[in-house]
Amino acid sequence: MLRAKAVSFAYDEGTVLDGVSVAASEGGLVGVLGPNGSGKTTLLKLLAGLLTPARGEVTLDGRRLDTFARGALARRLAVVPQETELVFDYTVLDVTLMGRYPHLRPFELEGPNDLDIARRALDATGTAHLEARPFRALSGGERQRVAIASALAQFDTGISNLGRVLLLDEPTASLDLAAQLETMALIARLSEEQRTTVVLCTHDLNLAARLCDQLVLLRKGTVAAAGRTDQVLTRDTIAAVYNVDADVHRHEATDQLTVLPLRRKESP
Amino acid sequence: MGLLPVVAGVTAGARRRRVWAVQIGFLLLAVLAVLCAPLVGPTAISLRQVFDPTIAFADNVDAQIFFIARLPRTLAGALVGGALAAAGVVLQALLRNPLATPFTLGVSAGASLGAMLVITFGLPLTLAGIPAVPLASFVGALAAVGVVYGLATMRRQGLSTNVLLLAGVTLNSLFSAIILFVQYLADFTQSFQAIRWVMGNLDVSSYQPLLWALPMLLVAAGAFAGLPRALNLLTLGTDSAAARGIDVLRTQRLAFVSASLATGAAVALGGPIGFIGIIVPHLVRLLIGADHRFVLPASACLGATFLVVCDTAARTLLSPMELPVGVITAMLGGPFFLWLLVTRGGGPR
Known part of the structure; x- marks a missing residue:
């Protein structure tokens, strides 16, 4: 339903996103990951209609965001800042x-x-x-x-829950552990029970592994990997994007994918 | 929260009734001040006699004193006070800075420079029927905000409130330096006259100055009426406001231009009278909460009341000598502002 097709964006300082595509299906929970400066927040702003892509387009139900009236878009798509x-x-x-x-x-x-x-x-x-x-x-x-x-x-109360999109920027970045768990539980509940479509960007790979069913991994403004969570979160992609050796395994107690950074890789 | 909680676990109907009651209360307070202030003065007059329909106006000395000698000045106080307080509310929301005042963006320094130039270089006393000093101060005020606005929009698309704030503060200092320079060139009488102007003075003795200021104030008031909801959202941040359907740039422009217009007109009428634009909005927020839909009109009413009361004190305390009203507002406002700064300047931490 919410889809960015090959979007590019540049600030005065230079290109931030180059040909990035993301799709969030109805009721899906998509995580956008990447190192600092990889363009996560810019992508979220494009998805929210707060910025307009220089190339490519962002659509909601096949309709370009800039063709919605401001108020009409706000009744379907909401943003939670960091x-x-x-x-x-x-x-x-x-x-x-x-x-x-x-x-x-x-x-x-x-x-x-x-x-x-x-x-x-x-x-x-x-x-x-x-x-x-x-x-x-x-x-x-x-x-x-x-x-x-x-x-x-x-959100409009008239439309079904499936029509709602919630975008969150680093929802847990400045929270302590208990508050992180609360917020995660809340997002999971919104997604599972209310079937609200959620796109969030985060630094926290374990949060993404736990919450999201689809991930997009950004690197310097391009998509390094995208797809199902267990396909994206692998030793190889993490090594390629973050330049870090990491241990990726399923946690025994939670059966969730867990990422443990081990050491910085030597620069090639 | 506050003495008159507008919001607290109540129904929509009760909430609405309370909002109206509070607004009407503030309005009545302003009306009361405007009606009572002209009664105070060297010659005692009675309100009953003033509005006694059985006495013809030509024979009614009390009515003549009320309407001709004292009411214009009282109304000027109400207009200036209301305009400065409302402009303060708007600018504090626009800059997301509770310590902003209508003069933060260079308006007062620009206006003072304009007035100073006319006073010192003895330009004609009137221009197209309008006295030169208020006209020059109005032009100076708008020139200053024009420069600040130009700087804030120069670097990138949109309006940088950071640049707005810093450019305003810098321009204030720069203009102050030029004012000192001009003052250095001025003779004793001119200097004295200029200093009196900068202190702020509502020495208005006819309705004519009010009529010149009124169109500008009405335009500003019209713009203010459409702003409060967007101002609430702007205080959440520009992205949050835009995500809730607000045209951020248009709102910022409208807020900036209308607040500048109101301030410019107020300064032309009464000189740069300080502190109203900051104490009144803060007092209102303490009383009724932060919602700009209620804070803006209430602040305009309380600003009008406050300045009318201060001006009455200014012209009667040391009668027959008259204190500049700016001195009174600053003497009340300074300590109050410091108290605010110490107790809640940075917000709860």
Whole structure:
């Protein structure tokens, strides 16, 4: 449903992505991996319609993103940034209700329906009890879950869950271990139970192995490997992309693919 | 949170009623200030006598004092205070910086330089019927923000709020240096006149200056009305705002231009009166939360109230001597601002 076809993008400083293709099918969970500067975040922004590709195209259900009206796209596709930093004291409910803005007419205040949707989103992310708290007083993990709630509140209730796309940029990068597990569980739940299509980019290979069914491994703006998680996460691809010798095996307790970096490879 | 929690585990209907009650409260406060301030002065007058329909206006001394001598100045205070407070709210959201003021982007320095040049080089007192000092200060203000805006949009597509902020601060210093230079060339009387202007003064004795400022303020107010929701999203960051369907660049432009227009008009009317643009928005946020849909109109009303009250104090405290109102707002605003800085400047950590 959400597909980038041979997209390229360059900032003033130079080319960041060159001919990258990604496809997320309905209800799929796709991870975008790669070293620093490989173009992960730029790819996510292209997928979100925040940037327009110089070449290639990004489509949602076969329709180019730039042909959607801004509000219409926002009701189907939501983005959770790596960190949400606020400079003013909005409450958790305020922040969640901001997800409803694409649904409001000019000067319209949120109605009972919007409040309902926002509260259900807080429920779904386990943050309902924080409703009246100032957002800035929350812990990093709580902020991340409220940011996800605000993104969920953005979706049209009319469309089936299958039509929803959630993009997450480094969802666990700044979280402690417990908050990482919580956030991972939440993303897994959204994907499995609600069948929301999820694309996330991350540094954390083990997170990707645990959550994602499809992976795209970027290297200097091009696709180094793509496909099923167990096909992409191998010793060879990791060696090629990260220049690191790694042990890749199935963990006994979780039966999940686990990556343990061993040593830096000597540069050829 | 705050004294009047707008949001807290309530239904949509209750929330809406509370929002309206709070807004009407702030509006009534401003109306009350505008009605009461003209009653205060060397000659005591009564509101009942002022609005007594049985006395003809020509015979009603109280009404004459109220409408002719004192109301224009009170209204000027309300307009300037409201404009500066609202511009402060908009710029703080645009720059995502709670410490920004309407003067952060060089407006006050540009306006002061304009006024200074006219005062020092004795340019004609009026131009097309408009007094030269306010006109020059308005032109100076817009020239300053024009330069800042040009710099902020020069390097890349979009508007860099970082460059906006740094260019504004730099331009403020640069203009201040030029002002000192011009002042060095000025004679004693001119210097004195210029210093009085920079202190901020609402010495308005007719409705005419209000009429010149009004169109600009109305345009700005119209633009402000469409901004608050987008401002809420802008404080989340530009990407988050864009992902929720906001045209970020258009919003930033509109916010910047309208806030500059309001500030320029306010400064032309009353000089660069400091601190209103920062204390009033902060006070309102403490009272009703951060939502710009409610903070913006409430700040405009409270700014109007605050300046009218300060100006009344300025002209009566040491009567018959008159203090520059900028001194009063700064003396109240400075300590308050420091208190804010120490207690919540960086936000909760």
